[in-house]
Amino acid sequence: ALTDVLLCLWMLWGVYWAWRAILTGRLLAIFLAGLFASLAWWTKYNGWLTLAISGSGTLAWLIVPRITPVRLAAHFKLAAQRDDAPSRGPVLLRWSLLAAIAIIGWLPILIDLQKYGGYAAVSANHAGYFVGLGGWWESFARQCAHLSYLGWFWSAFGLFWCEQIRRKYEEPRGRIPTTKGSEDSQDISARSGQCLAGWIMAAWFLGLLVATPLYTPYLRVALPFISACWLAAGWLFQWNTSNRNLNIDQEEMTTTDGQTSRFSARWTWVFSTGVLALGIASIVLMQKLPRIWGHRTSLKAIAGQMDKELKSSSGPTVIAVLGEPGLFFHLALVQTQRHEDQRMVILPAADFSSVATAPPTDTNVFMVTGPHSPLLSDQTQDVEERLSLMSTWSYRPSDLVWLDQQATSFGNPEREEP
Incomplete structure (x- = not known):
């Protein structure tokens, strides 16, 4: 699974720079986006997912706001009609350039594959791991069992402390004098970037949620999807913090200290305590203590x-x-x-x-x-x-390697001594 971890790193950088490239059109951003996508493709053959994620997210960003009814768009920010709707031509050109750079960078691998039967040999190998729609639910359930074995304690613990840190530093923001025109341009730029990021994030999360169980449930195959879950959790906290800061700014008009209301604070503690309780419950249900770092030597x-x-x-x-x-x-x-x-x-x-x-x-x-x-x-x-x-x-292999070995077994994984 060493290559799968490295793949996730290149995918993360590739998607990030693709987002920057599509928004700004800067040549450096376009080059870096193509470079990291190419590195992901060099690392594993499914590195093309970097292009698929950025491309599908960009298409949704261009198309959905234009075809969504106004009544529905009022309840769905990413689909709302915008004054800053991008021009399709430049956006598609930017993505095409970064995709071309990625393909050119990957060509040496494709050329080298010819002596082994070309890409058809790779496709035939991948077909052996494909379970299709008929095996989707079983593969999905097996991946969930793997994640349950690893335990949710540390994830819940991290979410708990993220919420506490957010509350601690949730203070009224200072004011920077700006003109009306500059405020409007900053708002439009921020909304445009957030909408594109949201669509790319949705493409990554939803796309791999559907695609990952189409293959034999090796845990390492789910690492790109798990990375999307981490990003989605961070985005939700950022979104929550932004909304809470907006509420604080509004409360400054009627209060002197700018603190959140008791109602908001109470629900913050309810959320934090519930998340921590979920993590502790995972220890009880799995009947094993969590480990920060597994034995891998x-x-x-x-x-x-x-x-x-x-x-x-x-x-x-x-x-x-x-x-x-x-x-x-x-x-x-x-x-x-x-x-x-x-x-x-x-x-x-x-x-x-x-x-x-x-x-x-x-x-x-x-x-x-x-x-x-x-x-x-x-x-x-x-x-x-x-x-x-x-x-x-x-x-005694590491948990990740051992769970890969259990990919085709049934029931909840139970590890025995070596």
Whole structure:
């Protein structure tokens, strides 16, 4: 899931700079938007979502206010008719430019794919994870179970303190003398930016809410949607704070201290206490204490233990790591850091072919397997006879990796000791 986390970072920057580029039309913003979208696409093949999110949000920003009836628009700010309605031509040109930059930046990957069968090979691989509308509800329920296992305590705790911080710093704002014309232009610019941001945010959240369960419910696949949830929560707090500050400004006309009313303060505490109670309830229901940082160093520790045992071997040594790229990385790193003159080669293996034939008499060959490796019992008898068990180590993957492994199981995930 390392690439999925990096993907979310590039997507966040790509969407942000796309918003800036569409609003301002500045060349630097257009270039950065295309660059970050290209980096997201380089990181994972679904990096094109960066363009899809900014493009669909922009189209909604252009179209919906023009076709929404006035009666409905009065209750839906993002769809309200505006005096600052943008011209379609420049906006579409800006988005087309940033999309072209992203595609040009991604072309080296597409060219390199030709020797592996082109993008059709990638699409065929993705089709294996696609469950479609028929499996949508089951995949959605499984993703919810994964998130419930992780627990809502820290999210609820963070929301609780966000509300407290907002109340603490909710003070009357100072006045900056402006003319009527400058006030109008600032209001129009702010409304335009907020509306575009709202539509892009809606496209990100709603689009991935529908699209994510269309695939096998690996938790890492939901990370872009979880990022949208974080952004939506922050936007709601910002929107709430802006409205509360507006109320405070209005109250300054009739009060001397500019404080919120008792009614507003009471509901603030009701909200905060309810959110915190929800987090505590998640601990009781899941019957486990929350952890700030999960254990993610099991493979590193195992690699160190393996290295100590292999030091006793004499002669050339070949270590084939089967189906465990993380362990291969740590073993190779340990070997690189050790400056002893020992003839040792560490290789990644896709199957048991490295032990299918007898090695030279003066060479030691070790096969390292793990939970992601093919079963030895499925191999031919001569391969089984050629191997003998040397050592075993307990492996406890991180919660994210473990939940990925549980993607196709049913019921609530219950983790056992390794």
